[in-house]
Amino acid sequence: xxxxxxxxxxxxxxxxxxxxxxxxxxxxxxxxxxxxxxxxxxxxxxxxxxxxxxxxxxxxxxxxxxxxxxxxxxxxxxxxxxxxxxxxxxxxxxxxxxxxxxxxxxxxxxxxxxxxxxxxxxxxxxxxxxxxxxxxxxxxxxxxxxxxxxxxxxxxxxxxxxxxxxxxxxxxxxxxxxxxxxxxxxxxxxxxxxxxxxxxxxxxxxxxxxxxxxxxxxxxxxxxxxxxxxxxxxxxxxxxxxxxxxxxxxxxxxxxxxxxxxxxxxxxxxxxxxxxxxxxxxxxxxxxxxxxxxxxxxxxxxxxxxxxxxxxxxxxxxxxxxxxxxxxxxxxxxxxxxxxxxxxxxxxxxxxxxxxxxxxxxxxxxxxxxxxxxxxxxxxxxxxxxxxxxxxxxxxxxxxxxxxxxx
Numbered sequence: 001x002x003x004x005x006x007x008x009x010x011x012x013x014x015x016x017x018x019x020x021x022x023x024x025x026x027x028x029x030x031x032x033x034x035x036x037x038x039x040x041x042x043x044x045x046x047x048x049x050x051x052x053x054x055x056x057x058x059x060x061x062x063x064x065x066x067x068x069x070x071x072x073x074x075x076x077x078x079x080x081x082x083x084x085x086x087x088x089x090x091x092x093x094x095x096x097x098x099x100x101x102x103x104x105x106x107x108x109x110x111x112x113x114x115x116x117x118x119x120x121x122x123x124x125x126x127x128x129x130x131x132x133x134x135x136x137x138x139x140x141x142x143x144x145x146x147x148x149x150x151x152x153x154x155x156x157x158x159x160x161x162x163x164x165x166x167x168x169x170x171x172x173x174x175x176x177x178x179x180x181x182x183x184x185x186x187x188x189x190x191x192x193x194x195x196x197x198x199x200x201x202x203x204x205x206x207x208x209x210x211x212x213x214x215x216x217x218x219x220x221x222x223x224x225x226x227x228x229x230x231x232x233x234x235x236x237x238x239x240x241x242x243x244x245x246x247x248x249x250x251x252x253x254x255x256x257x258x259x260x261x262x263x264x265x266x267x268x269x270x271x272x273x274x275x276x277x278x279x280x281x282x283x284x285x286x287x288x289x290x291x292x293x294x295x296x297x298x299x300x301x302x303x304x305x306x307x308x309x310x311x312x313x314x315x316x317x318x319x320x321x322x323x324x325x326x327x328x329x330x331x332x333x334x335x336x337x338x339x340x341x342x343x344x345x346x347x348x349x350x351x352x353x354x355x356x357x358x359x360x361x362x363x364x365x366x367x368x369x370x371x372x373x374x375x376x377x378x379x380x381x382x383x384x385x386x387x388x389x390x391x392x393x394x395x396x397x398x399x400x401x402x403x404x405x406x407x
Contacts, residue, residue: 002382002389005029006312015298024304026289031316031340033296034285034308038347041293045306047349048286050175050226055185056218062349069348075216077352079205083147085359092143092363095153099139100367100399106130107398132397133236136364140231141165143360144224149192150200157195164188165225172386173229188221223353230281231357233388235364237280238273240391241326242368243376248272248328252369253402269369271331273361274341279326282343283311283388314341372399 001007008016009029018025028034038045049062058064061072110129141162142153151157168174168184192199197207203220206212242249248268255268266274285308293300300306315323319340320330344354351357368374378394 005309006315009309009312015296017298020305024301025307026298026300026304027307027309029309029312031310031313031319031342031346034310034313035339035342035346037295037306038285038287038308041295042347044289044291044293045287046290048288048305050173050177050222052177052218052222054177055182056214058215060222061219071211072216072219073352075206075209075211076202076219078209079202080352080356082205083202088147088356089359089363091146091152092360093367095142095146096139096364096367097371098153099135099142100372103130103132103135103397104372104399104401107400111398129396129398132239132395133232136235136239137228137232139235139364140360141224141228143363144227144231146201147356147360148202148220148224149195150204151195157191160191161188164191165228169225169229173226185218185221189217192217192221227353227357229387231360233385233390234273234276234281234357234361236391236395237276238361238365239368239374239397240376240379240395241272241276241279242365243374243379243397245326246374249369249374252365265333266331267362268328268332269362269365270358271328272365273358274331274343275326275328276361277343278314278320278341280311280382281388282314284309285346308346310342310346314343316340371402373402374399 005027006029008018008027014029014033016027018027028037046065047062049060051059051063053059058068058072061069061076064072106128107130142158145158145161145165146152149161151161164184164187168181168188174181192203195203198204199207203217206216206220252269252272265271287306287308289300289302289304289306291302314320317323342350344351344357375398377396378392380392380394382389383392384390
């Protein structure tokens with residue numbers, strides 16, 4: 001029941017307690033309320049994320065606190081500033097265009113084989129239709145590897161890194177680090193270090209810093225690991241909405257001829273991505289309570305969990321009119337969403353790669369809109385996946401080149 005927490009907030013108020021896996025969970029529904037809780041009690045809350053201390057000192061940046069967090073986050077941000085945004089955008093779009101071209105070719109071959117089989121009988125060999133999620137996974141991993149480590153697609157180093165990441169998490173992010181993951185991680189470290197001092201991307205920027213160490217390298221590796229699955233999920237939702245709203249895809253295709261809006265607002269492609277994030281993918285922030293706190297009259301005990309409900313906050317009708325309607329137009333026109341919209345976090349752990357994630361998603365969307373018409377099937381209701389609500393597992397996309405589709 002995807003709207004359960006909205007219903008519970010309407011019944012009990014914006015703060016209420018429940019149980020999840022034998023732990024008390026305090027749900028906070030409302031953007032400003034969640035931000036205030038995180039700010040007022042920052043010292044008593046710790047981020048819930050993957051534990052990587054067994055692989056490298058200090059662990060994942062998402063879980064760091066205090067001066068350690070500030071030092072590593074500052075180093076990462078400085079590395080990001082050294083990269084050319086326009087150059088990155090062009091590379092992302094080229095990666096997406098190539099992967100989509102391969103998917104379209106496979107789709108066409110599968111359709112041709114099916115048509116031939118219909119005339120030649122059931123014994124005729126059939127071509128295998130490409131899996132849309134696999135295509136999106138390749139775009140996400142390839143874009144992130146290029147951005148973080150430098151090797152360009154089709155290079156031997158790029159292919160080795162893709163293979164190394166497949167060994168690290170072949171079916172998704174592994175949250176319990178065992179000997180298998182530790183071995184795969186060490187192999188990845190060896191591949192990254194083998195790139196040498198001339199490596200580009202974020203790695204090339206960070207290697208010039210005196211504070212570059214195993215923790216910073218480990219964080220880069222795992223930012224790609226988590227990011228490739230998050231981006232695949234986001235692009236699945238983008239393609240689902242693109243299939244449902246082809247008129248917006250046409251607007252994005254035409255927008256390529258225009259400059260950025262004079263009012264400084266989002267482009268249509270950016271607005272489409274932001275609305276997808278509002279509707280889906282961005283769901284919650286989880287914090288573990290390290291000491292008893294009292295917030296708005298509620299005792300939140302040590303050892304419990306706090307769930308700041310982002311998906312529900314982004315459906316507030318007082319903030320977003322007709323909140324369950326997909327409408328990228330609400331992000332156009334130079335209107336800043338400010339404190340009303342935070343798909344990448346609310347506090348000092350706000351994702352430093354938010355802009356890059358949106359940039360990759362926009363590049364994918366533009367490559368899709370420019371060249372293809374979508375034919376989707378399996379557009380069933382969303383399902384609860386391992387980490388997020390997702391489009392149905394039956395949701396698949398075949399692509400037809402726009403010139404072909406128009407005859």
